[in-house]
Amino acid sequence: MLLDLPGLPAVQELVGAPVGDLRDRWAALDAEQLEAEIQKYKAALSQVLEGLKRLGVEPGEDEAADGEEAEGQEGIEGVDWRYGSVEELDPAEWQVPPHCIPIHANVTTYDWSRLIAACQFDVIMMDPPWQLATANPTRGVALGYSQLTDQHIAQLPIPRLQRNGLLFVWVINAKYQSCLDLFDQWGYELVDEIVWVKMTVNRRLAKSHGFYLQHAKEVCLVARKGEDPPGMRSGVGSDVIYSERRGQSQKPEEIYQLIEKLVPYGKYLEIFGRKNNLRNFWVTVGNEVTGQGPPKEDQRALQEGLRIPNAVYGRAG
Structure with a gap:
């Protein structure tokens, strides 16, 4: 019935x-x-x-068809997010670490010169909002998170932030070659890669849609510019991370632990970070590091009926 x-x-x-x-x-x-x-x-x-x-x-939350455990919510490749509010989350997950340095800014319009003059970083990590032809880039407007073109990403002053050191870039399949081209443009060489196998709370694969196959992993490419950073220790961890998928665009805790073991007491920078990416002894730059919307200049642009600087609108491609 x-x-x-x-x-x-x-x-x-x-x-x-x-x-x-x-x-x-x-x-x-x-x-x-x-x-x-x-x-x-x-x-x-x-x-x-x-x-x-x-x-x-x-x-029940864990019920699935035929008595099998659910293998995770499916989504779109490279888009690991959902709509929600800070109030829905456990406050412990959003506690700002006391020794982090969050910089609330649109990374494409931020004046990087003062940071460049103040510090050269041993390690830089970033998770660019790669633009996909199949994804809806207008989420950047709704969430205050601009999905950029490859050209905008290429214009970031990465080479000026790092004379010698390591660059970790999270990449999706469709942008693998684009990322390698960026390394060449910026003066880096590919030296390794890390695979994050996404797990559910039941330790099953957290699958998402791909063009040919279902995807249950993310790849972080590791590149080097100049010499190894001072005090670097080789062979400190595995290139495969098994970890649960957590909050919106939140990378596993293990990637930070691995970097800090690889380059102990280093100077660490994360670009495109959100509030749930903040970590002690890291500088984190992003337009959602407060968890309360975009920077004032982006809010002002929206209120005046304009566009967020360098946001992409409409269908991509």
């Missing part, structure tokens, strides 16, 4: 639609329309869950 639950038709529409069709439809929406679409399905799902509870059904 088909249950007569409010919101069920909308949920069935979402679940039954081919992923490719949904992706194409949502990619054509602007930020406001996309938010409205998300809220519609969230409301419909809440109605269904409330209806099930009234019928005495309590859906």
Whole structure:
């Protein structure tokens, strides 16, 4: 018997639609329309869950079809995020470390000259918001996180921030060659790579969509400029990390531990960081390091009806 639950038709529409069709439809929406679409399905799902509870059904978080454990929420390659608010998270996850240095800025318009004059970094790590033809770049407007073109990323003053040292760049399959080209442009050589195998809380693979195969990993390319940083220790850890997928664009704790073992007491910089990336003894630059929206200049641009500087709007590609 088909249950007569409010919101069920909308949920069935979402679940039954081919992923490719949904992706194409949502990619054509602007930020406001996309938010409205998300809220519609969230409301419909809440109605269904409330209806099930009234019928005495309590859906379990770990239940899955055929009695098998769920293997993780599927998403789009390179887009490991969801809409939400800080209030939904455990405050312990958002405690600002006492010895970190957060810099709240749009990395494409930030005046890097003062930081360059003050410090040369032994290690730089960044997780660029690589632009995908299949992803919706308007999330940068809604979340205060600009998805940039490869050219914008290439214009970052990485070579001026580091005379000698290591550069860690998280990369997706579609941008692997682009990242290698950036290394050549910036004067770096590829020396290694790290693979993060994403796990669920049940220690299963946390899969996401790929073009040919489902993806359950992320790759961080390691490059070097000039000489090894002072005090570097080789062979201190594995190039494979097994770790749970955590918050929005939050990399595993193990990558920071590995870097700090590799270059102990070094000068560390993370670019494109968010509040949940803040770490003691690291300088973190990003337009969401406060967890409360974009920098004032970006907020002002939006209020005046303008665009966030260097944000990408509409369908990519």
